[in-house]
Amino acid sequence: MTMAPxxxxxxxxxxxxxxxxxxxxxxxxxxxxxxxxxxxxxxxxVLFRSQGRVHALxxxxxxxxxxxxxxEDRYGLVWVALEDPVADIAPFPEYTDSSYRSYLxxxxxWNASAGRFTENGLDITHxxxxxxxxxxxxxDAECPAIDIHVTSxxxxxxxxxxxxxxxxxTGGQTxxxxxxxxxxxTRRRILTSDxxxxxxxxxxxxxxxxxxKIWMIESRNHHVTDPIEPYIDFSRxxxxxxxxxxxxQRPEMLPIDLTxxxxxxxxxxxxxxxxxxxxxxxVADV
Amino acid sequence: MSEVDLSPLRPYxxxxxxxxxxxxxxxxxxxxxxxxVVYRSPGGVHALQDLCLxxxxxxxxxxxxxxxxxxxxxxxxxxxxxxxxxxxxxxATQAVPAEASVRSYRACEEFGMVWVALEEPRLPVxxxxxxxxxxxxxxxxxxxDWTASAGRLVENSLDIGHLPWVHGGMLGDRxxxxxxxxxxxxxxxxxxxxPNAGFTFEWDxxxxxxxxxxxxxxxxxxxxxxxxxxxxxNTMYAPKGNLxxxxxxxxxxxxxxxxxxxxxxxxxxxxxDSHFGSFSAKLLADDKIIVENQRPRSLPVxxxxxxxxxAADTVSLHYRRAxxxxxxxxx
Numbered sequence: 001m002t003m004a005p006x007x008x009x010x011x012x013x014x015x016x017x018x019x020x021x022x023x024x025x026x027x028x029x030x031x032x033x034x035x036x037x038x039x040x041x042x043x044x045x046v047l048f049r050s051q052g053r054v055h056a057l058x059x060x061x062x063x064x065x066x067x068x069x070x071x072e073d074r075y076g077l078v079w080v081a082l083e084d085p086v087a088d089i090a091p092f093p094e095y096t097d098s099s100y101r102s103y104l105x106x107x108x109x110w111n112a113s114a115g116r117f118t119e120n121g122l123d124i125t126h127x128x129x130x131x132x133x134x135x136x137x138x139x140d141a142e143c144p145a146i147d148i149h150v151t152s153x154x155x156x157x158x159x160x161x162x163x164x165x166x167x168x169x170t171g172g173q174t175x176x177x178x179x180x181x182x183x184x185x186t187r188r189r190i191l192t193s194d195x196x197x198x199x200x201x202x203x204x205x206x207x208x209x210x211x212x213k214i215w216m217i218e219s220r221n222h223h224v225t226d227p228i229e230p231y232i233d234f235s236r237x238x239x240x241x242x243x244x245x246x247x248x249q250r251p252e253m254l255p256i257d258l259t260x261x262x263x264x265x266x267x268x269x270x271x272x273x274x275x276x277x278x279x280x281x282x283v284a285d286v
Numbered sequence: 287m288s289e290v291d292l293s294p295l296r297p298y299x300x301x302x303x304x305x306x307x308x309x310x311x312x313x314x315x316x317x318x319x320x321x322x323v324v325y326r327s328p329g330g331v332h333a334l335q336d337l338c339l340x341x342x343x344x345x346x347x348x349x350x351x352x353x354x355x356x357x358x359x360x361x362x363x364x365x366x367x368x369x370x371x372x373x374x375x376x377x378a379t380q381a382v383p384a385e386a387s388v389r390s391y392r393a394c395e396e397f398g399m400v401w402v403a404l405e406e407p408r409l410p411v412x413x414x415x416x417x418x419x420x421x422x423x424x425x426x427x428x429x430x431d432w433t434a435s436a437g438r439l440v441e442n443s444l445d446i447g448h449l450p451w452v453h454g455g456m457l458g459d460r461x462x463x464x465x466x467x468x469x470x471x472x473x474x475x476x477x478x479x480x481p482n483a484g485f486t487f488e489w490d491x492x493x494x495x496x497x498x499x500x501x502x503x504x505x506x507x508x509x510x511x512x513x514x515x516x517x518x519x520n521t522m523y524a525p526k527g528n529l530x531x532x533x534x535x536x537x538x539x540x541x542x543x544x545x546x547x548x549x550x551x552x553x554x555x556x557x558x559d560s561h562f563g564s565f566s567a568k569l570l571a572d573d574k575i576i577v578e579n580q581r582p583r584s585l586p587v588x589x590x591x592x593x594x595x596x597a598a599d600t601v602s603l604h605y606r607r608a609x610x611x612x613x614x615x616x617x
Contacts, residue, residue: 119341125375129361141361141374245359248344250321250337262339262386267375 011209012042017283019082021184022070022089024205024215026078027107028054039207040080047071047078056080075201075217076104086281087153090182094199094219102219103228105200105235109213112246114206115254115286117214118185119274120246121202124159124177125267130241134164134234143267154181155273163193181274183281185212196222200235206286210252214239253285254278290540290584292318294613295515297405299394299412301534301546302333304426308400312355314346316538317404322391324400327353332366333402335389339370345388364388398426399534399546408612409483412513416530416550424550427563430570431544434577436516436537437585437609437617439545442577443518443533444510444601446489453569466491468600473608474511482611484513485604501525510601514608515617527553531566540616541583584616585609 018041025038026047031054036047044059056071056078070081075095094100110117120126125143128136148157158178165171179189186203199219204212216235218228255261256279263272278286295318302308302315302324312325314336321336323346334355336346343359350356354363354371363372368390370382392403396411416422432439442448446466449457468487489508507523516535521528532548547570549562586592587609594603609617 123360125360128374129357129359138361138374142377143375245343245347248347249342250344251342261341262383264340264373264376264380264383266377266380267373 008042014284015041015206015209015286017281018184018206018286020084020086022072022079022081022085022087023185024077024203024213025056025080027104028073028076028078031078041082041206042208043082045069045080047080054078077203077215087183090153090180090186090188090201090203092188092199092201092217092219094197094221095201095217097219097221100197100199100219100221101224101228102217103232104215105218105228105232106216106239107214108239108243109207109211110243110247111211112243112249113210113253113286114185114204114212115278116246116249116252117204117212117242118187119254119271120242122179122181122187122270122274123268124270126242126245130245131238134238136164146269148269148273150273150277151180154183154277155270156180157270157273183277184283184286196220198222251285256283256285290616292537292540292614292616294615295537295617297403297408298515299392299401299403299407299409300516300536301399302402302536303400304546305331305395305398305400310350312346312348312350314344315402315536316542317402318537319539320404322402322404323355324393324402325350325355327366329353329366331393331395331400333391333393334364334366334368335391337388338362338364339386339388362386366390397532397534397548401534409514412484412517412519412532412534413511414519414532414548414550416532417548419550419552421552422530422550423552423555423559424548425559425563427547427549427559427566428570429544429546430574431542432574432578433541434543434574434580435540435584435617436535436543436545437587438577438580438583439543440512440516440518440535440617441585441602441605442573443520444512444605445599446508446510446601447598448573448576453572457569468510471600471604482514482608484511485608486511487601487604512605512608514612515614524553527551529553529562537617587615587617 023040025040026036030036031047031049033049037059038045038047045056046059047056054071054073056069058066072079074089075092079089095102128138128141132138144159144161146157146159160174160176163171163173163175173193176192179187181187189200191198201217204214207213256275300317308324308326308331312323315322315324322333323336324333327350336344338345338357340362341359343357345355345357348356348358354365356363361374362370365371368388370386373382394401397414397417401411417424466489468489470488472486473482474484487510491506504525509521511519518533521530530550533545535545537543587606589606
């Protein structure tokens with residue numbers, strides 16, 4: 001969707017607090033010596049590589065006049081920060097751990113804000129409804145006890161549930177789920193079963209106010225010789241189920257004002273923590 | 287389009303679809319920019335705000351269970367009155383919050399259509415007596431979606447002056463348009479508190495040979511009825527019998543309209559419906575091009591905004607005055 005110039009300026013200023021964070025913008029493998037155009041926070045950027053290092057410039061002005069933006073390759077993605085970043089890129093130690101097998105599982109563009117995408121993935125009570133059979137049971141959808149606490153980078157929470165049959169585990173096992181969420185849009189979730197650890201590193205790029213690009217990188221230290229296609233198909237199917245619902249949410253941007261939507265004590269504590277921390281960080285609706 | 291205020295048009299019944307299309311699956315419709323979910327349960331048809339209070343998800347993507355609609359996102363379950371009756375993530379001992387209630391709207395079924403009113407309707411569902419008359423055969427000829435305001439559509443449908451011009455060769459003759467003069471204007475008071483429920487007028491026309499409705503040289507009599515704000519019923523009285531067009535109209539937004547085109551006749555029952563349907567489809571295709579290109583898209587109710595002719599624009603002037611009487615400045 002293209003916006004009128006005035007609307008684009010409004011959207012840019014609303015998104016301005018997010019300029020102080022690292023955001024993924026492209027697959028590292030897609031950026032070579034030739035310029036690659038990407039959009040971040042309603043701003044057009046050009047990426048290119050020289051002497052192996054990745055660079056990011058504003059794509060709107062003569063190149064000689066602009067200072068480059070910070071750009072980094074990390075975990076197979078190119079990350080950009082438009083201003084001095086207030087936090088590091090969310091760590092993903094399993095990605096470089098040789099006992100784990102890691103691979104890019106899913107990437108796609110959504111007609112949803114990065115905030116709506118992210119909150120949906122953080123909130124565990126949607127599993128039974130959006131992914132019935134795969135991640136939950138509609139007849140047994142009561143929210144389990146969640147242990148949550150705020151950290152320097154965002155927050156962390158954990159809970160346990162009984163597994164359903166899936167590529168991650170056989171049915172009937174206890175799965176321990178621990179999520180480390182790094183503001184604003186990156187989570188690392190470790191699912192631990194008898195077989196070992198499965199890690200999902202999920203990040204969203206706020207390309208525009210109401211659009212985002214998402215990546216899910218998976219990593220595990222069990223079944224490392226299995227073909228990865230069934231795992232990828234499973235994740236892709238789940239994310240497509242999410243997409244249909246999340247793209248329908250209104251307002252399109254996650255309302256930081258807690259009176260805009262109705263929240264439940266208990267089941268919504270993760271979403272409430274997320275919204276409060278965004279507000280504390282000076283971020284408007286995202 | 288934010289300067290266009292459609293709120294005076296809210297307290298009326300609007301069609302949202304044929305009864306046969308509102309079934310087990312919830313349907314998403316937009317009425318005057320408001321997103322509404324319509325669903326059928328054993329208790330009848332229901333209409334609610336198409337937005338779950340919890341996370342703003344569309345209820346129309348959900349499912350119907352008993353008399354309720356279940357949000358696709360986290361299973362919040364709303365009854366026909368809009369009250370949330372069940373939240374699956376809560377423990378059995380936790381009560382559903384009292385404020386968990388979405389807007390509910392009146393919904394009913396008449397004449398094979400489902401109708402919804404965003405606010406307490408000021409008028410009944412527009413009449414269609416032929417629908418219940420055993421002498422008549424009724425069929426739904428078409429549904430049309432136009433990028434135009436409902437006001438522009440309806441005014442064009444009412445305006446008999448355009449017929450030889452837009453439909454020359456099918457209705458009338460552009461080289462010899464003559465004058466078609468409406469008469470017997472009559473305002474229809476349906477309720478004492480409603481200033482203008484609609485109006486009727488009549489006109490006569492010598493049939494030209496290319497129309498299917500009469501025979502060359504026959505004099506046909508017409509009666510048009512407008513049920514405020516947007517539904518038209520038009521009957522043609524020919525020597526061989528009567529043909530009624532019933533056009534229930536849904537104002538989607540200031541520049542989108544959906545309407546259905548019913549035809550009812552008490553003659554030529556041996557002729558296939560498609561014969562009548564395809565003739566009107568050709569006429570409407572011609573109208574669509576003209577009406578979708580009118581500017582401004584919203585019908586300006588203030589008579590100073592466009593130029594009107596005292597005689598030729600009698601019907602338009604009547605319609606715009608009726609809209610003004612219900613408080614509409616745009617339609």
